[in-house]
Amino acid sequence: MDDLYRDYILEHYKRPHNFGELDPHDLEGLEHNPLCGDELGVHIRVKDGRIEDLRFHGHGCAISQASASIASQELKGMQLEDIGKLDADWMIELLGIPVSATRRKCALLNLKVVRGAVTGDNSWPVSSTEAESPRGSAISNVGDEELAEPVDVEREAIGARDTIPTSEHRILKPTGNEEPHGND
């Protein structure tokens, strides 16, 4: 099976959850991936300090679209004040696939948009500390044909699934009432 393009990733890419417009909405954001010209926007409706509903819109690669689709399910119901605490590891673990340093920007684009919309701070991820791969340089020496990938127990566990992740994969558990999943 393909490491990156797992069935559930491609399923989310082809039929993304929570994509479209949401009117009226309370918060919105738009970000570009300067590497590829992709853009991703979000509309967020807020109720009682939580994300009541949200929709992504825009275009991008399988990784950025699937990340947004998967994250959208987790973001619904979250306290606004918790959004700023979500980090790159949260997204990468949620995605459940090995992501190269280059594709990391694709995977994190949705979180950048949502954080920007909620916190008003578009600077995340600031620099190498969060945006870049924590697994070291991507440059290998001649003769090192493959990059050694340290075993990541969490990733193995998540990566082992082959279906569309559902709400039990939530990492930050929303405390609000369950809303229907929009255009799921």
Place this chain on the structure above:
Amino acid sequence: MRTPSGGRDGVRADFPIFARTFGGRRLIYLDSGATSQKPQVVIDAQAEHLRSHNANVHRGVYALAQEADAAYDDARRKVAAFVGAQPQTTIFCKNVTEAINLVAYSWGRANIGAGDAVLITQMEHHANLVPWQVLCRERSAELRYLEVDERGELSLQALDRELARGDVKLVAFAHVSNVLGTINPVAEMTARIRAAGAVSLVDGAQAVPQMPVDVQALGADFYGWTGHKALGPTGVGVLHGREQLLERMEPFLTGGDMIASVDFQSVSWNELPYKFEAGTPPIAEAVGLGAAVDYLSALGMERVREHECSLTAYMLRRLAEVPGLRVVGPPEPERRGGLASFTIEGIHPHDIAELADRGGVCIRAGHHCAQPLMRCLGVGATARASVGVYNEASDIDALVDALQAGREVFGL
């Protein structure tokens, strides 16, 4: 003489990087439009300069410094001769971006004012777009764009119409488009621009590495290109300029080397080309570029062009076999440089490049630093395969195999 081709008897053996393997597979490099690989002679020339002839230029009286001077001057002579230019109007800079900025600052700020227009084209990459946008904003001038038609080409009639408006002071355009591959009719365009009393700047970054270029015959007032796409090192680019224009221009960057004399309150500029080369120049890089143009000259640029044209024809034919694949730009290989930008229905270009990499094939995906053009084409991005002297038909076969396998991964 050997022919440019990838086989064992061809030139690929001259490029040590192709001895590398990735995941047990040989390197299949189809990204020469971004940067070329380097032949051993270029690597050796640069290393030998650093090892045996290194000193700063234009300053020393000792023997070693004179060797460095000679090496740098020799590189300039070779590079100028390679494109039919004169050494004193051949300026070394960092890359083509700096070459264009030099003209935008030194010529542009002295000659473009309110009510004037700068004309560029919709196919320009950011290096030949942003400097003009900044200049026009600063000088309250108008930046206008020549349209790209559905074939990915410019119209000489449209150029005539723009020039007839009487306000165009400068026209800047690519010799070969890095996205469409289109070869623009440079000589026809520069003749019209000259006749209208405007100045022309041609971005030759994609042209010089793959076809014979004679800047005199092309008739451009300014012609810029970059070393690293032409088998040379990074960090060295070239600007050729018309002598009368360069003589009248103020320097771009100021500092050492570009002065004749400096007083506490005044300064006089050095002669051409040094007036435009402030500070210590990229000496070893220029020497490397000199070796690169020697290498290309030995292959023969006519034959390099034949090789790239026939490989492009093969690439267009093979890519057409992939369902849902659409190539942008002129369909005739003889009207384009050695590249093909394409989309595949149902697979984003980033994923196309990732899937190509599974087959060991290096291609580029993205907007290729040409976002306005992407909007004209109605796409967010494309994947791009571009060839060099070291490529051969089997590299194209590997690309097509990888794309077909990629479609299966995506369930298409």
